Amino acid sequence: MEIVESDIIEVKTKVMNLALNMESMNILAIYVHNLIQDFTEDESGAVTPIRSRYIHLEPHGFTPSHISELLRGQQVNESQHIGERIANKINRSLTKDRTLREPIFVNVHVEFVKERRLVLPSEVPASFEVFQRLVEEHRVDLKGDKETQCSICIEDLSKSQQSIIKMPNCLHIFHQNCLFEWLSQKNSCPLCRSFVQPRIKK
């Protein structure tokens, strides 16, 4: 089994009006979260916050360069990229929602998500040994069998000139070509998802 890690940066913004008599400047509040997201085989993952930081800023304008500069000052990674995303979102809100008037209050959540995904053996291509085993030991002749279908291409297997494979564990039947195309992506039965193991050497 293999663990694949990927980094995702999520930026969520909420733009609100400020009471005019209370404030005369725009306010930008940025919360930075570092999260680890673990996905186990049944996809029920746990989210663990590691660190959160609150930045209260009063910029003169919501330009990408200004926001990036403020983020850089707070040692936030990828400040330029995040600054651009925040500025774009704020400007989009201001054009879309005509009720918004500066000065505004902007609440931003930046989440650095490290996604760790457990890759099961059935989610990777079948190994050479699996293909070899299927060809050598699981080719079947359907002559005399009752009518049956290859559920990958929905064709009648008994009328086909192609080689036919019967899966070792679940006994599901497919055209060899149809099945091998599937197995080059996932090492499992296309119908019931049971894992296809390579031959156990004695």
Ligand SMILES: [Zn+2]
């Ligand atoms: Zn087929």
Ligand SMILES: [Zn+2]
């Ligand atoms: Zn099956």
